[in-house]
Amino acid sequence: xxxxxxxxxxxxxxxxxxxxxxxxxxxxxxxxxxxxxxxxxxxxxxxxxxxxxxxxxxxxxxxxxxxxxxxxxxxxxxxxxxxxxxxxxxxxxxxxxxxxxxxxxxxxxxxxxxxxxxxxxxxxxxxxxxxxxxxxxxxxxxxxxxxxxxxxxxxxxxxxxxx
Numbered sequence: 263x264x265x266x267x268x269x270x271x272x273x274x275x276x277x278x279x280x281x282x283x284x285x286x287x288x289x290x291x292x293x294x295x296x297x298x299x300x301x302x303x304x305x306x307x308x309x310x311x312x313x314x315x316x317x318x319x320x321x322x323x324x325x326x327x328x329x330x331x332x333x334x335x336x337x338x339x340x341x342x343x344x345x346x347x348x349x350x351x352x353x354x355x356x357x358x359x360x361x362x363x364x365x366x367x368x369x370x371x372x373x374x375x376x377x378x379x380x381x382x383x384x385x386x387x388x389x390x391x392x393x394x395x396x397x398x399x400x401x402x403x404x405x406x407x408x409x410x411x412x413x414x415x416x417x418x419x420x421x422x423x424x425x
Contacts, residue, residue, distance in 0.1 A: 301382040308393045308408050311336035311419055312371035323356035338418045345369045365400055372397030372406045
């Protein structure tokens with residue numbers, strides 16, 4: 263908790279300022295966009311990112327700007343640029359997800375984690391968070407580790423590794 267000192271100027275009725283100046287002390291918990299995420303916050307972040315990313319498989323074509331703006335709240339710029347190349351392809355009609363015509367999940371967060379709990383670990387400096395879960399793809403179970411990195415604008419996904 264941090265104490266915040268506030269100054270309040272109170273005004274009277276419509277035309278008559280009372281010029282009463284008083285101060286107050288308020289207890290407030292300040293959480294910045296880049297503070298360390300709890301285990302549950304990290305898991306929730308990855309799940310929201312997954313749902314958001316998979317919306318890019320719901321129709322045939324998207325503009326590149328739509329792909330980037332959809333992913334921007336959850337992924338680093340570097341990852342988005344990589345994803346544009348490995349998660350789909352550019353055509354005359356626009357960008358299309360590989361999942362529209364193949365089962366290639368390269369670049370995607372796993373759609374499901376069957377019966378296995380996700381684990382969360384932190385780098386020593388707390389600037390990276392590793393969320394590990396399991397995914398079923400084409401009948402095989404894969405271990406998937408998603409790396410979140412602390413950026414100037416908050417936490418973003420930097421990498422997804424399917425093992």
